[in-house]
Amino acid sequence: GDSVTQMEGPVTLSEEAFLTINCTYTATGYPSLFWYVQYPGEGLQLLLKATKADDKGSNKGFEATYRKETTSFHLEKGSVQVSDSAVYFCALSSDSWGKFQFGAGTQVVVTP
Amino acid sequence: DAGVIQSPRHEVTEMGQEVTLRCKPISGHDYLFWYRQTMMRGLELLIYFNNNVPIDDSGMPEDRFSAKMPNASFSTLKIQPSEPRDSAVYFCASGKSSYNEQFFGPGTRLTVL
Numbered sequence: 001g002d003s004v005t006q007m008e009g010p011v012t013l014s015e016e017a018f019l020t021i022n023c024t025y026t027a028t029g030y031p032s033l034f035w036y037v038q039y040p041g042e043g044l045q046l047l048l049k050a051t052k053a054d055d056k057g058s059n060k061g062f063e064a065t066y067r068k069e070t071t072s073f074h075l076e077k078g079s080v081q082v083s084d085s086a087v088y089f090c091a092l093s094s095d096s097w098g099k100f101q102f103g104a105g106t107q108v109v110v111t112p
Numbered sequence: 113d114a115g116v117i118q119s120p121r122h123e124v125t126e127m128g129q130e131v132t133l134r135c136k137p138i139s140g141h142d143y144l145f146w147y148r149q150t151m152m153r154g155l156e157l158l159i160y161f162n163n164n165v166p167i168d169d170s171g172m173p174e175d176r177f178s179a180k181m182p183n184a185s186f187s188t189l190k191i192q193p194s195e196p197r198d199s200a201v202y203f204c205a206s207g208k209s210s211y212n213e214q215f216f217g218p219g220t221r222l223t224v225l
Contacts, residue, residue, distance in 0.1 A: 034213060043116075043203055043216035044155075089155070097167050098143040098207050100214060102155050 002027040006090045006103035013080055013110050021075040021106050023064075023090035031094035033057075033066050033073040038087045038105070047075075047088070085110045114138075116217035118204050124223045130192040133220045136185055137206030145214060146179055146189050147203040155203075161187065194224045 007022045025031065032051045036044040048057030053068035064075045073090060090103040117136040125131055137144050145160040159169040164181045172179070176195070181187040191198055201221050205214040 032212070036216075043218045044205075045216070046213045049213060093212075097160070097162060098145075098209065098212070098214070099157065099160060099168065100145075104154050 135204030
């Protein structure tokens, strides 16, 4: 079945450091890929998405490129802020019913 | 747009009591999903609906759990009787079509004593 694997956390960084969170997937067909962010005490919010190979999703300084050849969708940000501290979830949708597969989540902690 | 609305935001109850969680999806969305989030098991899909019809309830942990969607603007998740291991944050999410993003509510934090 479809699945998503993302790097385990916590990832601890200093402010202005470069962030990468690895995400790989297995899926039949051509899934849409997503990154969600969850701040403490809140629900998940869509951060960015890509719907086909080589698409790049971007938002709030975050980027991820849909790589079909490596079945990956790594999240990157060039200079993190303390406010980026959150849990990040990689997800895919390949089900015509709209069902998602979520990764386990990666906690990111940014220190001043 | 008000987003997905869930109530209550927090619920504390005692073992054996019935618990009902409520969700109002975004207007016009055809899909509704119920998730449970715990530290141990992460984010789990419990059940989802399309056009108010349950499509897959294989994630519902036990017969104590039930969900309904009587109309396009309201859904409930009921636990009867509740147990301490049901303590978790329960999220409702809605989506407009397949392959598109899901929009999550703020969640209900359930504590069963």
